[in-house]
Amino acid sequence: MTSTNTAEIPCCTATAWGKLIETEISPTKGSDITIGGDMKVPAYITDSPSESKKGVVIFPDVWGITNRVRAIADTIASEGYNVLVVDCYYGDTLDKTPDLVEFLSKYSYDKISKEIGAAIDFLVSKSVDKESIAALGFCWGGWAVAKSASEGVSWKCAVSPHPSAKVESFIWKNDEAAMFEKCPMPFLLMPAGDDPDNIKPGSPVVDMLEEKGGKSVPFPRMVHGWTSRGDLSKDEVKEDAEKALQLATDFIKVN
Numbered sequence: 001m002t003s004t005n006t007a008e009i010p011c012c013t014a015t016a017w018g019k020l021i022e023t024e025i026s027p028t029k030g031s032d033i034t035i036g037g038d039m040k041v042p043a044y045i046t047d048s049p050s051e052s053k054k055g056v057v058i059f060p061d062v063w064g065i066t067n068r069v070r071a072i073a074d075t076i077a078s079e080g081y082n083v084l085v086v087d088c089y090y091g092d093t094l095d096k097t098p099d100l101v102e103f104l105s106k107y108s109y110d111k112i113s114k115e116i117g118a119a120i121d122f123l124v125s126k127s128v129d130k131e132s133i134a135a136l137g138f139c140w141g142g143w144a145v146a147k148s149a150s151e152g153v154s155w156k157c158a159v160s161p162h163p164s165a166k167v168e169s170f171i172w173k174n175d176e177a178a179m180f181e182k183c184p185m186p187f188l189l190m191p192a193g194d195d196p197d198n199i200k201p202g203s204p205v206v207d208m209l210e211e212k213g214g215k216s217v218p219f220p221r222m223v224h225g226w227t228s229r230g231d232l233s234k235d236e237v238k239e240d241a242e243k244a245l246q247l248a249t250d251f252i253k254v255n
Helices: 067-077 100-105 109-125 140-150 176-181 204-211 235-254
Strands: 031-035 041-046 055-059 082-086 133-137 158-161 187-190
Touching: 031 109, 041 067, 041 109, 055 067, 055 109, 055 140, 067 082, 067 235, 082 109, 109 140, 133 140, 133 235, 140 158, 140 176, 140 187, 158 235, 176 204, 187 204, 187 235
Parallel strands: 055 082, 055 133, 133 158, 158 187
Antiparallel strands: 031 041, 041 082
16 A cells, blocks of 8 residues: 655655555564674674675665565575665664654764664675675665765665655755765666656766666656565566566676
């Protein structure tokens, strides 16, 4: 079921998928852990089935680390990556802080930068090459990836299904295009049909990303949030969620 909100909001679209109703079997390949020493950042780690120096950091949406996100991490790990999902909210979700503007305003880049550093350091401690760490972000997580890259975090490449990049302008009153301009790595965006036009092919933002090896692959029949929160009992949602995950994995492999 999609959201019934009709007002413009700063992260998801008005027609976005709402909270995922967790009916899926919990994955068993990874483990819920904390990282960052005394920071105790909640995270989920799932290792490559064979020795690997490649890693991926996943940033979830405003609903935190769900079983769907864990399962996505497991799938990427099976392709030869050590995958860490990091919860920069420390268990906070939109359930606990239902005002979206209030929720997002608590998590500035200055607030989450140490958690991002802890995620990278943790993978490096597992013998992952720092230069071989990619990033994947869902919704708000797409903003976290882009913002961190614009602030100097060196991701090998990045992927974001239905990115909520407009957090940069709506919440933080900064130039969204300028943020993307400062992202040096190949960046794959996968906007839904109801996502903003500025992250779709032909826009100045996407033109900039293409110059750096990135691209935008739209999913016009989907609505915002379909990969991490969509109803997979619907054939078209399941098909496009699987396609997006394959595109993400392929992009990370070649970059």
